[in-house]
Amino acid sequence: MPNDYIFYTLLTISVITILLRATPIFLTRNLKDNALLVFIAKKMPIGVMCLLIIYTLKGANYLVKPFGLPILICCALSIGLYLRYKSAILAIFASLFVYLIMINYEFLLYYL
Amino acid sequence: MDVKKTFLITLPVASAYGPLGVAFGVYLTTADIAWYWAPISAFMIFAGSIEFLAVSFMRDAYPLYLIAFSAFIINFRHIFYGLSFPYHRLKTPAQKAYGIWALTDETYAITSAGLGKDLTGNEITLLQIISHFWWAGGALVGALLGLIIPPEIEGFDFALTTMFVILAVDASKENREWALFLFILLSALLGLIAENFVLENSFLTVSLITYLACLIIQFKVRFYAK
Structure with a gap:
């Protein structure tokens, strides 16, 4: 991957994130008075996160074995662990660990 | 300036940023991006989800305008953090500028309402710098770990999925x-x-x-x- 493409990608995201964080300082009117913005900000996160999940799930092939089962099972595992133990770090790492084992089962079996 | 107190306040942040930074570093290196970009990315962006996504975007060779648009929508919530972040406590322009750059979910929560609501301006800057180091340090450790993981091992992109799943569970409570x-x-x-x-x-x-x-x-x- 070309280094300048990586650099400009990071720079673009950095600048946009900083501009968003800085916006309220440069506005004289309080953003919290804008009912539409407050409405959108409240309902945005759930939609964005669900669409991002779908974005990462759409790469799997659900028509051939294992029919996307590892990724779906590990998503459920992640939700279950998070609700049960209330620890995001535990849920993320445990589900990632199980997923890696499921995906690399044959390779691991060969070497261990 | 109470360095010890400020450092202690960053420990809960470290327990989140450290492991996530490691996951990010491993993900970036196993996606075939040179390891040194992990700490550079953590330094330049310091935001979380969008950094993991950046790796995914680059792997699919996204054009910059699509990356810019996605970053805008995904980080839109940050527009509201600046409202109650205690800028007035930060003195120099450099402090204020860095305060904005490093305004993450966690530093926002700590300085505006949490343990750090009595921190002075210099202590807030120190808190942000230490947190920034936890994040970039985690990314560096993860990137180096990624180098020793055999390339046959696949599936690290699930880190992205499971992180969004957790964030979606949080958002669904609201x-x-x-x-x-x-x-x-x-x-x-x-x-x-x-x-x-x-x-x-x-x-x-x-x-x-x-x-x-x-x-x-x-x-x-x-x-x-x-």
């Missing part, structure tokens, strides 16, 4: 509205159609715009109904 569920389904459907039949890699852009449009329409309908 909002349990059936309409939003329908908006998400419609947006995802249009995104998938666009990506598969119209334009490559257009899923996120099309689905996010559709979702935003649904919210605006819902707002207008409610507003005029009143």
